[in-house]
Amino acid sequence: MGNDKVGIIANVSAFFAERSINIEDISQTVLSGNFVMMMMVDLADSTKPLATVKDELTELGESMGVAISLMHERVFSAMHRI
Template sequence: MNAIITVVGNDKVGIIARVSAFLAERNINIEDISQTVLSGNFVMMMMVDLSQSSKPLPTVKEELETLGEQMGVSISVMHEKVFSAMHRI
């Protein structure tokens, strides 16, 4: 099962490291990642594989939202099928 994670906020050191460490601790593999900084704003999208995750998607989503609050960024998680349906033309 894949999910899309988005991270948006003011650019600062360690955003990718903290999110990646969080995922690794839960055995969630990063399949694809794209990030950029636009006018001081950090924007990242990741496709992750949750098939071996130690926690279910709703728990991961809640914990990532909490991590985002601690870091001062917005982190959202969406099942890949929902993301694809929303972006279908």
């Protein structure tokens, strides 16, 4: 989430590809003035441990001026699906 700019999806996609993380779904929109991009990824074959991926993803976000958070799909299911 953050301000839209050129290359966000390209950079994030490349980041995942380099680590063998498969993108299963992707969408983006603007909500109340904020650029919001969502990706659903499968980390089963990731070449790096989850904690490392999270740290690196935070750094990548900061370099582009956006906040990137990685959360388990179950958290969203718990909150929004009965």
